[in-house]
Amino acid sequence: MLGRVGRSRPSGQGGGNLKHCANSECPGLARDGRPGEFEDRVMACLDCGGELEAGAAPEPTPAAFRELVTVYVAPNALVGNLIKSAIEADDIEVFLAGEALTGAIGELPTTAREVSVQVTPEFAERAREIAVQIEQP
Numbered sequence: 001m002l003g004r005v006g007r008s009r010p011s012g013q014g015g016g017n018l019k020h021c022a023n024s025e026c027p028g029l030a031r032d033g034r035p036g037e038f039e040d041r042v043m044a045c046l047d048c049g050g051e052l053e054a055g056a057a058p059e060p061t062p063a064a065f066r067e068l069v070t071v072y073v074a075p076n077a078l079v080g081n082l083i084k085s086a087i088e089a090d091d092i093e094v095f096l097a098g099e100a101l102t103g104a105i106g107e108l109p110t111t112a113r114e115v116s117v118q119v120t121p122e123f124a125e126r127a128r129e130i131a132v133q134i135e136q137p
């Protein structure tokens with residue numbers, strides 16, 4: 001969602017003037033989970049080069065921060081768990097979508113169900129690299 005967050009205007013702020021990046025697709029936002037904040041003298045966002053808006057950054061929205069990116073679609077839960085383990089070994093939190101009906105760990109599903117391997121956006125690039133390496137024998 002673009003535009004300003006409807007919060008009361010920052011009137012009582014001490015400690016100098018701040019600007020923040022309002023670009024919802026800013027790399028800094030994806031990395032930090034909140035918009036970048038800069039000193040008043042900075043003219044453009046150091047991450048995306050976009051225009052800055054006056055005031056401190058609004059509070060991050062947890063829903064947007066927890067948005068997941070599918071980095072790999074495995075043909076079945078077995079492959080999905082293999083890739084999940086490999087990505088988790090890199091200290092990245094991994095979620096499998098479509099796995100819920102396949103039973104307990106170690107129990108193979110009778111039908112092959114596709115499983116989506118998902119991570120949070122900041123780890124998507126790294127997770128994709130790992131998944132591709134696992135995929136190739």
Ligand SMILES: [Zn+2]
Nearest residue numbers: 021026045048
């Ligand atoms: Zn930016």
